[in-house]
Amino acid sequence: MSRQIDIFAEGAQRLQMTESIELTIQSLQAYGESHDHWAIAWSGGKDSSSTLTLIMWLIDSGKVKAPKSLTVFYADTRQELPPLAIAAKQIMDELEERGIHVEVVTAPLDKRFMVYILGRGVPPPNNNTLRWCTRQIKIDPMQAALEQRLAELDGNVLMITGVRQGESAIRDKRIEMSCGKDGAECGQGWYQKVLPESKGLKGRLATLAPLLHWRVCHVWEWLKHWAPLVEFGDWSTATIADAYGGDEAEEVNARTGCTGCPLASKDTALDTILLNPSWTYLAPLKGIKQLWRELREPHNRLRKAGYEYLKDGSTAANPQRMGPITFEARLMGLERILNIQKEINDAADRLGRPRVDLINAEEETRIRELIAAETWPQGWDGDEPTADTPMDQINADGSVQPLLFV
Ligand code: SF4
Known part of the structure; x- marks a missing residue:
């Protein structure tokens, strides 16, 4: 206009x-x-x-x-x-x-x-x-x-x-x-x-x-x-x-940030870019924010089963906290991003437009290496249950609310 x-x-x-x-x-x-x-x-x-x-x-x-x-x-x-x-x-x-x-x-x-x-x-x-x-x-x-x-x-x-x-x-x-x-x-x-x-x-x-x-x-x-x-x-x-x-x-008045920033309520800048016909081939980028949301869901993450004892002998303030992403979910996420990248770059080549570089070869290799080495963030060792596993609820005051249904 x-x-x-x-x-x-x-x-x-x-x-x-x-x-x-x-x-x-x-x-x-x-x-x-x-x-x-x-x-x-x-x-x-x-x-x-x-x-x-x-x-x-x-x-x-x-x-x-x-x-x-x-x-x-x-x-x-x-x-x-x-x-x-x-x-x-x-x-x-x-x-x-x-x-x-x-x-x-x-x-x-x-x-x-x-x-x-x-x-x-x-x-x-x-x-x-x-x-x-x-x-x-x-x-x-x-x-x-x-x-x-x-x-x-x-x-x-x-x-x-x-x-x-x-x-x-x-x-x-x-x-x-x-x-x-x-x-x-x-x-x-x-x-x-x-x-x-x-x-x-x-x-x-x-x-x-x-x-x-x-x-x-x-x-x-x-x-x-x-x-x-x-x-x-x-x-x-x-x-x-x-x-x-x-x-x-x-x-x-768009907020400037990363592609698919998980903290922004909307992809305003990306949505605006996609309105421009020369950038519509970037539409698969919309899937990134959705992926970050899915990776935070309980079935894709581990959870501490009960009390978590800290180094000084005290217990963590939030028992049963949700934690890292499972290997399966990480691999699923990697495939999704690589597919988004491929879809865009195939279109870019067809249209003679610039390609994107979401995950390069070095980063992909490193991601696969870390998964193969069974890497977990500090404080997690991987034998915790997934966060969607039904369990008695332990409250911060130490009281336990047993499962109503098993
Ligand atoms: S992902 Fe993090 S660093 Fe990137 S724009 Fe969002 S808040 Fe900022």
Whole structure:
């Protein structure tokens, strides 16, 4: 659908954009100039891609003084939505053409989302459990890459993130850790909070979120209409805005996250992508979220049969807790993801469209190895019953409620 042009609205929008950019320049001038080295944490999502391309333009156009060194860290979780991963690749090429080095940061093999779930058997995260994924596939690898980079540099480093909160939240002076605010990116708030306090970085790393005050409509405007212009750097960012619905994106306000994120109530970004005829061949990706839901069901998991004694002799607070995924369910999950990948890639080859890379050969081999080695997460040895086995109910206070029917 084409966008209706309202010259007054367009004019106001432009004015607001100019003001937002001006505030960004001021924050970079205030904090950036006292740091010789800058690092940009980039996820390929809308907020951090806007931050990255805007900063490059501000430096190129002389509006902001270039630091002595600039390193871009691309957080490749291996879970990115394919159109975003493809756009990130194009932007990486454009950065390399400008002589900017991009370091691709990925979690170690055994810690990657698919390997951890399907190989080790840890259930997919949900809103009631500790959310292990953000730290494990985003924060920890970024921390390790930064520590390594800091060891090579003298002086302090300014870590620039795409945290964005909109104006009302800024007045609260809070950085939200959650990824649901105003469609913000999962992980960015954590970079802002966790990294400067981590042991290897303490004292040498400051963080700055120069787009903190940007509203989501400014992000779309920049990615879709400004950054692709030659005068602003000729960036391949329109694909990112399109991935969230292009001109309709202002209404959609999609949350950026992994493909099939088990914590999001809906696959909003993926659903929007699938409305675009050139991406409809990615429809089998819809099966991923469904698979994560199934793998959390009792018949696919083990359960502690009774009291669980901890190392200090006390008992765990939640007797009969549900635990890891059975080998059969892990193999079923692996086959399902591989089939989704095959179905998409067969269609991609037929249509001359980009292929997807959900589980690569190295990851598949590792998943099969871990299953063959009968690997269980810590605290589980595999002889526990499956979680759908009827058993007397043991309550937290120690009382037992026997089974009514056997
Ligand atoms: S987007 Fe979802 S699955 Fe990905 S790291 Fe964040 S919470 Fe975890």
